[in-house]
Amino acid sequence: MKLTILISCPDQAGIISSVTQFLFLKNGNIVYLDQHVDKEAGVFFMRLESEFTNGISLTSFRTDFEHNIANEYQMEWSIYEDGIKPKMAIFVSKYNHCLYDLLSRYNSGELEVEIPFILSNHDDLSYVAAQFEIPYFYVPFTKDIRSEAEQEQLKLLAEHQIDFIVLARYMQIVSPTIINVYPHKIINIHHSFLPAFAGAKPYHAAFKRGVKIIGATSHYVTEELDAGPIIEQDVATVSHSHSIKDFIAKGRDLEKIVLSRAVHLHVARKTIVYNNKTVIFS
Amino acid sequence: MKLTILISCPDQAGIISSVTQFLFLKNGNIVYLDQHVDKEAGVFFMRLESEFTNGISLTSFRTDFEHNIANEYQMEWSIYEDGIKPKMAIFVSKYNHCLYDLLSRYNSGELEVEIPFILSNHDDLSYVAAQFEIPYFYVPFTKDIRSEAEQEQLKLLAEHQIDFIVLARYMQIVSPTIINVYPHKIINIHHSFLPAFAGAKPYHAAFKRGVKIIGATSHYVTEELDAGPIIEQDVATVSHSHSIKDFIAKGRDLEKIVLSRAVHLHVARKTIVYNNKTVIFS
Amino acid sequence: MKLTILISCPDQAGIISSVTQFLFLKNGNIVYLDQHVDKEAGVFFMRLESEFTNGISLTSFRTDFEHNIANEYQMEWSIYEDGIKPKMAIFVSKYNHCLYDLLSRYNSGELEVEIPFILSNHDDLSYVAAQFEIPYFYVPFTKDIRSEAEQEQLKLLAEHQIDFIVLARYMQIVSPTIINVYPHKIINIHHSFLPAFAGAKPYHAAFKRGVKIIGATSHYVTEELDAGPIIEQDVATVSHSHSIKDFIAKGRDLEKIVLSRAVHLHVARKTIVYNNKTVIFS
Amino acid sequence: MKLTILISCPDQAGIISSVTQFLFLKNGNIVYLDQHVDKEAGVFFMRLESEFTNGISLTSFRTDFEHNIANEYQMEWSIYEDGIKPKMAIFVSKYNHCLYDLLSRYNSGELEVEIPFILSNHDDLSYVAAQFEIPYFYVPFTKDIRSEAEQEQLKLLAEHQIDFIVLARYMQIVSPTIINVYPHKIINIHHSFLPAFAGAKPYHAAFKRGVKIIGATSHYVTEELDAGPIIEQDVATVSHSHSIKDFIAKGRDLEKIVLSRAVHLHVARKTIVYNNKTVIFS
CATH class of the missing domain: 3.40.50.170 (Formyl transferase, N-terminal domain)
Structure with a gap:
């Protein structure tokens, strides 16, 4: 399975480290990471693609992400599963x-x-x-x-x-x-x-x-x-x-x-x- | 000698023919001709470069051009001699x-x-x-x-x-x-x-x-x-x-x-x- | 009627003048003319579009063009009538x-x-x-x-x-x-x-x-x-x-x-x- | 102080997480991170810019990076201090x-x-x-x-x-x-x-x-x-x-x-x- 994660939040130190550590512990392999900081606005943006060889539950993944990461950094975020075609x-x-x-x-x-x-x-x-x-x-x-x-x-x-x-x-x-x-x-x-x-x-x-x-x-x-x-x-x-x-x-x-x-x-x-x-x- | 001629005038039939005929009779060899017609505005534009192997008098060339061509077609025109550097x-x-x-x-x-x-x-x-x-x-x-x-x-x-x-x-x-x-x-x-x-x-x-x-x-x-x-x-x-x-x-x-x-x-x-x-x- | 004329021939003085004069005498109004000279190869190229308000015979136009213009300048040429769709x-x-x-x-x-x-x-x-x-x-x-x-x-x-x-x-x-x-x-x-x-x-x-x-x-x-x-x-x-x-x-x-x-x-x-x-x- | 870090190494899971964690522990704030994976060649590339508000010793930073990170992932790497002009x-x-x-x-x-x-x-x-x-x-x-x-x-x-x-x-x-x-x-x-x-x-x-x-x-x-x-x-x-x-x-x-x-x-x-x-x- 492959997930695409979009994040924006107030800029601060440690975000990339926390997110990538979270994915590593979930056995995710990051195949794409790009980030951007708007210094004037003080906003951090990131997009990741991560592959998971083991099956994972998307629902629990979302819940864990919200509790362990998103809340701490006040993120707006969305997670998309690959292969689902939008209408x-x-x-x-x-x-x-x-x-x-x-x-x-x-x-x-x-x-x-x-x-x-x-x-x-x-x-x-x-x-x-x-x-x-x-x-x-x-x-x-x-x-x-x-x-x-x-x-x-x-x-x-x-x-x-x-x-x-x-x-x-x-x-x-x-x-x-x-x-x-x-x-x-x-x-x-x-x-x-x-x-x-x-x-x-x-x-x-x-x-x-x-x-x-x-x-x-x-x-x-x-x-x-x-x-x-x-x-x-x-x-x-x-x-x-x-x-x-x-x-x-x-x-x-x-x-x-x-x-x-x-x-x-x-x-x-x-x-x-x-x-x-x-x-x-x- | 080489002259560059710029022309604009109300559009009508025969302008190109008249100008090129004039240059031919002056022993000019046209090495560049481009023209444009703005149909909506009814304006004709032309730029020519013509080489002259015989010496010609630029003053009499201008006079002849004005009397024989420019006046008839109500042209705005300018003639530049090659090799004179503008300031x-x-x-x-x-x-x-x-x-x-x-x-x-x-x-x-x-x-x-x-x-x-x-x-x-x-x-x-x-x-x-x-x-x-x-x-x-x-x-x-x-x-x-x-x-x-x-x-x-x-x-x-x-x-x-x-x-x-x-x-x-x-x-x-x-x-x-x-x-x-x-x-x-x-x-x-x-x-x-x-x-x-x-x-x-x-x-x-x-x-x-x-x-x-x-x-x-x-x-x-x-x-x-x-x-x-x-x-x-x-x-x-x-x-x-x-x-x-x-x-x-x-x-x-x-x-x-x-x-x-x-x-x-x-x-x-x-x-x-x-x-x-x-x-x-x- | 509108004709498009394509010409290439050995470069020499007087070509533009002759062709435009020919079209003027045929009551053509040139709405496009562009030419190019490859000086190294000594070849002249021209493309014209000319409108004719009177009906003209395309056949006799071609014949006249060939005899009066094309032969003199050893032109390769083609004349196309507007509005005929190629296959x-x-x-x-x-x-x-x-x-x-x-x-x-x-x-x-x-x-x-x-x-x-x-x-x-x-x-x-x-x-x-x-x-x-x-x-x-x-x-x-x-x-x-x-x-x-x-x-x-x-x-x-x-x-x-x-x-x-x-x-x-x-x-x-x-x-x-x-x-x-x-x-x-x-x-x-x-x-x-x-x-x-x-x-x-x-x-x-x-x-x-x-x-x-x-x-x-x-x-x-x-x-x-x-x-x-x-x-x-x-x-x-x-x-x-x-x-x-x-x-x-x-x-x-x-x-x-x-x-x-x-x-x-x-x-x-x-x-x-x-x-x-x-x-x-x- | 600001450092720019360039890394290439065999691709595997966990690299980004390890490097960003290392920088976080050094009190670095990552202001730029871009990475690329050549999947065919199996090579991972990353470029980071990190700011450090506290003074750090570049020599010990390099040594720590080599021992704790670079050796583990078999990295080719270089670290540049900002503001030093190359000749x-x-x-x-x-x-x-x-x-x-x-x-x-x-x-x-x-x-x-x-x-x-x-x-x-x-x-x-x-x-x-x-x-x-x-x-x-x-x-x-x-x-x-x-x-x-x-x-x-x-x-x-x-x-x-x-x-x-x-x-x-x-x-x-x-x-x-x-x-x-x-x-x-x-x-x-x-x-x-x-x-x-x-x-x-x-x-x-x-x-x-x-x-x-x-x-x-x-x-x-x-x-x-x-x-x-x-x-x-x-x-x-x-x-x-x-x-x-x-x-x-x-x-x-x-x-x-x-x-x-x-x-x-x-x-x-x-x-x-x-x-x-x-x-x-x-």
Whole structure:
């Protein structure tokens, strides 16, 4: 069995020693350890992967960890067992490139998740869902019916025991009604190099400003639009010879890559959020 | 002899044909031609390099070009003779990395300019100027003496017949008094990926926002701070493990590279400004 | 109507002038012109796009161009009418990532081609073809039956009037029997930064050498393995912490991007091959 | 006081726990810990930084570490005290760009080394050494006088107690006579993306091959030419429009950046060599 352990706590001497000693006594073999200290904030972060050749009880392991280690150091912590696939819902609108990219990776076995359903405020992409034989729920969304639509969304998320949501170019603002149920568990792709060009039509804004590089940003969704903790960013060069249409075409490739990397990091439990920023373990 | 010709004018059919025909009749051999049309704005841009084996009179060439070509198409145009080095003034404050980089390139013959002087609002970097045997003028600058300082600057610029100014991390705002004398002839390096983090302390702002990529931007100085036409940008990846000090260290390398590229482009007459953007010929 | 014209010929004065004059007299409006001179080789290259508001006869245009321009300058040239989609065959083996990527782009209308069929030496990926409703031909290929297999391939290519072939991780060497029918019309993706690590298992070789950057290369197929004219390359950083499996996963994204860019360039008629190199117009 | 500890040893359970426990008992506060396991080779690597508020004796610390930890796990290890600047010699020939770059960083305090001297097989760059007031030794080097020249080099290196050597475009092959005295302590910059284009004139070879990306590689010097453990690499895009001269100009910037990064990593004790590869701690 293999466990992945994520820890954050107030920084002090002895944490690494205590945790590694605990694992050693449990007959664990540490195959990965990375830590980070934010000195200004005084916070310690650690991610470990430990293999156990003998069978161990996950429940008693958790209890022992809490009593012997976590309480002493006031840790926020989580322990994940390897090989359990999280359930990921995908929200889309009309653009298909990120959806195709995620489903191709899923179908190849590259992306280790279950995808119980795809949800959209439009019917346009149901054909893609059909190609990959995944349920597609069409939930119309306008200001007038926001509340009903959100209740419908929450019902679907609950029924399918969704662990996290990916907004694969979902062109609606997700409200606190949903965010509060999935704190730091909704991943968005924004088609600009944030914080530049937040909000609508970033490629048009980038074109108008005459930038020489465009970008894409994947972040956890928080109440403030396009202002959540950044998980991953990437860029591509452009020039005066590129039209807005060219920006959009180049941007599609960026969006696909950046979103898929962020999803991979989330699924591999390599992200910790604090102070509206992320620690990303490599 | 070799001439470089820059043209912009309202777009219409026949411009390329007319210009290339004109050069052919002057016994010119076109060794470089690049053009661009901004369809939305309806503006045509072209850059040509033409070699002439026979001696030609530059004065009569200019006159003929104006009468036979430029007037007909309502061109803005400029013609430069190869091998004449522009005079470049460097303004600095306390950071030496961009200054060292420019002077090293100058000393190697890589940067084909003359540098009549370095000007600073501090005395700190006079030792670098001394290393490279270039005059260093210390012109203090505070709000109270702004007007006198600017007159002193203008006097030095005029006396030395400066063609363009490079702000190599000059930590003062350049006012319209200077800008109007050097329109699109003052090159600044800003230590962020504009338009993100304009203004003071961009590395601190980037760190606080938790970005995964930092950047540097070189642009022509206009009245609005950090909002002039962008010439060149580049980026570098960062992570949670990097401190603000690391951002600054990584940024220094970006700043040097981006500024030197922008200066090269300007010196090679590869930039045209319009609509607060640049056309950069490759 | 819009035409794209590709030209290469011995360099001499007057070519641009003659060609643009010719187009002007045909009432063409040049919307794109880029040229390049390889001074060492003494070869001139040009790509033009010209719009014609009046109807013109493509046949007589070609004839006139040949007689009035091409013959005089000993040009190799081709003229393409806009909006005619070339027919592209895709060859695959067992990896699906490049295939999924190309078909997603095709399905979105991003890739302006027809795809009459997918061909493979294995039956593994027929399900992908089925998802996108494209014919899939399984043509087994071993040394013993090479000749029969190649005849079968040529028959399929001819029947479907294929214009060019994309090897989307096709793990067989394509022999001169096919190459000679499709000179500079077979696009391969090699999973290394050529010329480093040509041949089999480049990720393993890169891992063993301890490189800090891996790459992918798209090139036209020639008789010498992995030595054809390079169309496009890109790279990604790696570190000691990445396993060969990580190299392969990172490489998949590179391969998809680099191959699709090369296909885009080919389809847009932006490539000219000479001296086993490419001119790539931007 | 702050210590940096580098460890490599056969992989087994309990190493991290033992080392961190040891440091905890010495009242050390671990401010950095990164580890890596090469599973195939069965080797464990770790780098730690630990602060000690109480004064400790470095000599007894080393002895205790050896007896209590290192011997048990058969470690190769080294312990460095913070704030002691290593002595770096720079070898150059005729190109000044890497030399200027290193000296500028040194003069700014960015590069925490001492530079007792610059050595060259030509007299060309003595003026740069003079600008920065560093001794410059001109040691001519030809096949006929190789042995004498190497003895002269070794004498200078010994007299100045040099810790490591940087070949900043030193255009001579360094022989085992020198390498054996400085194993994995001679850093070279090669102007290609190794293993592509090893040996002489890599830009010419890259140009001939028609690559779309060029690179630079910094590595530790071993007996086989350009085949030592790679420390750092970076790349830049090129196109058909770039001449060999352009490749060289673009390459200069790559060389400067890549070499300076490698020197930084070495000085910060962030490199471990094994199996002709490097572990580079971030």
